[in-house]
Amino acid sequence: MSLLFDIDWFSYLFMASIGVIAPLILMYSFQPMKDAARERPFYGLFMLSLIGGIGITIARDLISLFFFWELMTWSALLLIDGKRKGAGRAFKTYLGFGMLSAGGILTMIAMVASTGQGYFFSDVFIALKDGSDAFRIIFLIVGMIAFGSKAGLAPFHIWAPGAYAHASDSFSAFFSGGLSKTGIYGTFLVVDVFIGMGILATYGSWNELTGIGLIIAIFGAVTALIGGVLAMFQDDGKKLLAYSSVSQLGYIFVGIGIGGSVGTAGALYHVLNHTLFKTVLFMGFGAVIYRTGEHRLSRLGGMIHVMPATFWMFLVGIFAAAAIPITSGLASKWLIYEAALEKGIGVMVPILFLASVSAFLYSFRILQGGFMGQLRDEFKDVKEAPLTMMVPMGIIMIALIVFAFIPGAPMELISRAMQDIGMQAPEYSTIELGSGVGTYSGLVVMISTGIGFVIACIMFFAGPLGRKISLRDTFTAGEEPMDRMDRKFHYSWNFYAPYERVLKPYFNRWIDKAWRKLYRGANQVGRLHRTVFNGDVTAYLWLIFVAMIIVGALLWQYGGWF
Amino acid sequence: MRKVADWASARSMWLLWYCTGCGAVELPPCFTSRYDMERYGIGPMATPRQADIFLITGYLSVKTLKRVVRSYEQMQDPKYVLGHGSCTIDGGMYWDSYATVKDVGLYIPVDIYIAGCMPRPEAIFHAFEKLQDMIKKGEAAGWRRYKDNYRFYRDNQDKVFKRGPNWALEEPVLK
C-alpha cells in the first residue's frame, strides 16, 4: 500500500493559512503556558494538530487524508480542556461531530473502493466520472457532511461554539483561525476537484448557476445569519467570537456554492482574511483573559485604559471582521457579493448583508463590554499584555492594514491556486480587484479616508484643546453616585435585550435541541444491549455455554472436526 | 474672533433642561407655540455637557443645591445662570424655611435675576434679550467669577452640603 503526497498552489494556499499563524500562536503561548504548570501537553498536542492540518493539505489519497484528519481531530479534542461549566459537554459534542466527519471520510473511501478503483485522488475522480448520478449525489452529500461539519456549516455547527470557547486560550486562535480551514479545503476537494462544477451543472443550472451550488450557497447564507444573530446574544467573549467564526465561514460556503471565477476567488480570499482576523481577535481577547482571568463581558469593562495596545490590535481585527473598508476585510466580501449579483440570485445578498449587520452588532458588544466603559476597581492595576503576546498580534494587524491598500497582492496567490483546480481568476491589479460587473479599488478607498482625515483634523484643531476629565466624572443627572460606579455604570449585561425578546422564538437554538434529541434517542437505542448484557454473572455464564454449543455445532457441520 | 464667537453664543443659547422648583411651570409655555422660544435660538438640551444656560427656576432646597452645583460644574465655559423668580433673590415665599437657600448668588454666580412669583413668559423673554446683550458686550462673566472666587463659593457650599468620595469633579482653575 502506498501513499501519495504532493504540493500545488491550491494546497499551498491552505497550508500557508495554517502554517503562517502557527509560529505566531507559538510565540503567543509562551507567557500563558509558562504560568500554568499543567499545560505541559499543550505543545505536543499543538504540534500534532499542526502536522495534521498541514498533512491534510498535502495528501493526495484518501487514506493519508483520513490519517491526518484523525490526527488533527484528536489532538484538538484533547486541548478542549477548559475548567468552566459546559467544557465537558463541549468535549463530548466535538467528539461526536469529529466521529461524524471521520465516518464520512471512511464512507467516501468505501464508496470509491466499491467501484473497484483505488484510493488515490485520481481514482476518486475516475470513479465519480464513471459512476451513476445517484452515486455522485450520495458522495457529495457525504462529503459535505464530513467536511462541512468541520467547517461549521449549519446544521452541523453546534460543536463549534463550545469547542472554541472551552479550548485553551492560545489554542482557540489556531483552532478557529487555522484548523477550520481544513473543512473548507475538503469541501473544495469534493465539489471542485472530485466531482467538478461542470458535472454538477448537468443537474440543473439556471443562469450560469448550478442548482446544487445554489443549495450549498443557501446553507452558507443561513449559517452566516444564524452565527451572526446568536453571536449578538452571547455574554461569554470566546463564545461570541466562536459564533462569529461560524458566521464568517458561512460566507465562504456561499462563495463555494456560487462558484465561477468570482465566487471561488471570493471564498479563497475570505479564507485568507478570516485566518488573519480571527487569529488576532482570539489572541486579543485571550490576552485580556490572561491578565484579568475573566471571560464574561458582563464582568469586564474599561480595558482600553489599561491595555491600549491590545485594544488597537483587537480593533483592527474587528474592523476586518465587520468588513469596514479601511482594512482588507471588505475585499473578500465584495467579491462574494459581486458573484451573487452577477449570477442574479439577488435574494442571497440581503441575507448576507443582514449577517454583516449582525457582525457590527456583536463587534460592538465585545468592544463595549470588554474594552470600553467604566474600568472596574479590581482591574485597575492590570498590566498591558506581555510582549510575546503583542508581537504576533501586531504582525497580523500590520498585514490587515497593508492588504487594505493592495488587495491585489493576495490575489496573486489565489489566482495560481485557482488555476490548479482548473479555474481562471478574475482580473486584478495590485491595487484593484475586478469582477464581472465592477472593480474594487483599495487604494482609492484609503486615499479618500486620508482626505477625510485631513479635513476632520482641520476642523478638530479649530477649537480649543479639550480638557481631560476622569472616567468617573460623567453625566449622572446631577446625582453624586453613592456606590460603586465601576460596576453600576457599565452597560454590558443583556445587551440586545429588545432583539433577544423578538428573535428568541426563531433563534432559540432549536438545532442544538434537535441534535440533543437525536443523541438521547441514540442513547436509548444503545441501552437496549443492556437487556442481554445486564451485568449478571450467571447470565454471562449461560451466554458462554450457549455460544460454545453453537460454535461446536457449526464446526461439526462444516469443519469435519469430530 | 472672540466677537464672532460671542455673537454666535448670544444667538444660540441652549438651556439645561433642569427644572428645579415650582417656577419651572412657566417654562413649557415659553417653548410651545404661544411664546416660541426657539426663534431666539434657545432650545432645551439633555445634559450639562451640551448646555450653556442654567435656569434656577424657583426655590432652591438645600438638597437640590448639591445637584445644581454638580450640574453647574459639569457645564463648560462660557456658562450663564439665570435666577428665575423671587425665591432666588432673597428666599421669596420661603423666606423663613430651614430647608431652602435664601440667596443663590452665594453658592453659584448668577448673571441675571428675574423677579416675580412666578415671572410670566414675557418677563423671561425680556431676561433672555438682556442676557443676549450682555453676552454680546462681554459682560456676562459669571463663569469667570466662579473660577476667580472659587474659595468663596466653595466655603459657602460646604456649609450646607457635603461632597462625597464619588464627586470626581476637579476644582475649577481659571487659566
Place this chain on the structure above:
Amino acid sequence: MAWSTQTWVMAFLAPIIVFMAGHLFLGIARKVTARIHRRIGPPVIQQYIDVMKLFGKRESTTHGWVQDMGALFAVIGVIVAALFIPIGGDAVLSFKGDLIVLAYILVIAPLGMALGTGSTGNPNSAIGVSRGLMLMMAYELPFAMVLVSVILYYDTASLAEIVEAQGSFKWAILALPFSAVAADISLQAMLGEKPFDQPVAPSEIASGPMVEFGGKYLGMLMVWHAMAIVVEAGLFVNLFLGGGAVFSGSGVLPLIGNIGVWLVLTLVMFLVSVLINGVFGRFKMGQSLRFYWGFPTLLALIGLAWVVLNNLEVIY
C-alpha cells in the same frame, strides 16, 4: 480612474457643498417643524450659528483621546461617503461596484462614533449606540433588498452608472415604485427621524451617544449629522430620482445646474421625512424590528421579485 484636476477640485468641493447644504437643510427642517406646530421657529441659518457657538466655546471636556478619535471618525466617515456619492451626476471618486462599498462606508461613521461614546464611561451612550445598531439591523433588510433590485435592474453596481441610466427623466421611481417606497421608509430610520429616533432619545437616554460630548466635540457631531442627512437623502435621490442629472453637456454651467437640482431633490426627500417626524411619537425597539421586517420588507420583496422576473422576461 483618473485623478485629474477636476477630481481634486471636486474632492475638496464636495464635502464643502454637503457641509453647507446639510446645515441649511436642518435649519429649513426646524422651520418646517415649527410651522407644523404653528410656531414661528428659528431662522434657517440657525444651525450655522449653533455650530459656530460650539466651536467658540472656551473649553471642551473630553474623557481622553479615544473620545477625540470617535468624533474624528464620525466626520471622516461621512466625508468619505460624501466623496463617493455622485452630486449632480458627477462623483468625485467612483468605480464600478461602489454601491456595495458605499453601504459599508456608511457604517464607518456610526462605528467610529460608537468607539468614542463607549469610552466616556456613561452607560447612556452605550445604550444609544446599541439601539442605533439594532435599528440598523432592522432597516438594512428592506434597504439591502432595494439596493439589489436597483443593481439587477440597471445591471451595474456603480452608482455613477445608475445615475447616468436615469437621464432624461427616466427616473427609477417610475420603474420600481415598490422599491422606492420601501427605500423611503428605510430612509426614515437612516436619517434618525421619528418614529425611529431611538438612538438619540433626549428624554429616555439623555441624548444617547451625545451625552458626554460638549463644546467642539458636539460641534463635530452636529457636522456629522448635517452631512449624514445630505448623504443619505442624496443616496435616495441618486437611486430613484435621477441623481439630478437633468442638464447634459460638459462645462461648468450644466454641472452647477445639476448640483442645484440634486440639492433641491435631496431637500424634498428630507422634508418628506421631516413632515413624518413632526407628527409621530417614537417606537420602541422591538416595535421597530417587527415593523421593518414586516411591511417594508414585503414591499421590497415585491420590488425585487418584479425585477428578477423581469430579467427572466416573464413579465414586462
